[in-house]
Amino acid sequence: MEGFTETLAQELDPDWNIKVTLIEPGWFATAAVTGKATVLPAHPAYTKPGLPVVAVRSALENLNDPNNKFGNAEKAAHKFYELASLPDPPLRLILGQDAIEIIRSKMKSVASDIENFEAWSSDLL
Template sequence: MEDQKVWYITGASKGLGLALVKLLLSKGNKVVATTRNLSVFDELLLAYPNHLLPLAVDITSDENVKESIQQTITHFGGLDVVVNNAGYSIVGSMEELTDQEFRETIDVNLFGTVNVIRATVPYFRNQGSGHIINISSNAGYIGFANASSYNAAKFAVIGISEALAEETKQFGIKVTVIAPGQFRTSFMDSLVFAENKLPVYKLAEAEKMWRECSGMQRGDPAKLVQIIVDLVNLPEPPLHLLLGPDTYQLVTEHREKEKLEIAVWKNVTLSTDFD
């Protein structure tokens, strides 16, 4: 039987976040669901008044996040699992993206995650347990054209997850960074495209392709969120977890290309020490 826990989930109003909230509540867990649109949870709150706490949280605000973590602990008497799920993506080449557009992607995907981690770790460290689950992407392993700001954030999420795991394993804190592929959620419908489009990058064609793919993804969100729930009951969950056949193929092929390139340039790599 699964242990019932207190969960804190960002980006919980739609997609994977909302699916996870619903699954957790159905299993008797207590859930803090953060979002900017609390009305999404009206029906769930009626069904689970003692197990759901919706909070309007700006994850890019360090102070706002700290307050919400304290509210979580005060309301439910503890905290066991954090899922950094909130995501934002703007599509456009590096040349097309403005400074503000690039920074907005980093603020939500990276600094939002960092803010939640910093607010959570002291509590987990003091209690000697806790599980931090960071949602990255296959775009955290592979650079894709017209996704540079998203790549930058998601690569960083993997890097900070690895560092965090090294820092906190001595305190009994578990860290998992998940890299999903294409799952059938509304994420593609929420994509933003660079305003300063340059015809040479054919962003209009890319936008058309992404829109047409929405609703056709092979990944089943119900299976993904069940895997997340199962992870927290494992004595030794993975640090890295790829989810989806598409992600597995992309990442393994990319690793093979990297391995070959490293081998080709090995002599140059090893030539840098003093004679």
């Protein structure tokens, strides 16, 4: 989705005045999170401790755990509306403190990969 959104945003003629934003939300207390969704049993291939899906399932199975902090979905919806009203919206909107932490961690990982393997690109011309 990220690559598609970036490409679409770059290829749109500015005269068309079409804006594109990739919304990257964290956890919000929607019907899916608050127990109104059907959760199927985990496939055995996705039960290995340490996998992200295991943490997600654990959070969904323990909704009342005080360590699970879900954002307010109604407040997020207001932010979506506010975003749609901006004359020049951002390419990305990272919404929720948990999402911000995840993206910051990803940015550090990408920076580390660049630092560690930049030399691989030096003799390619």
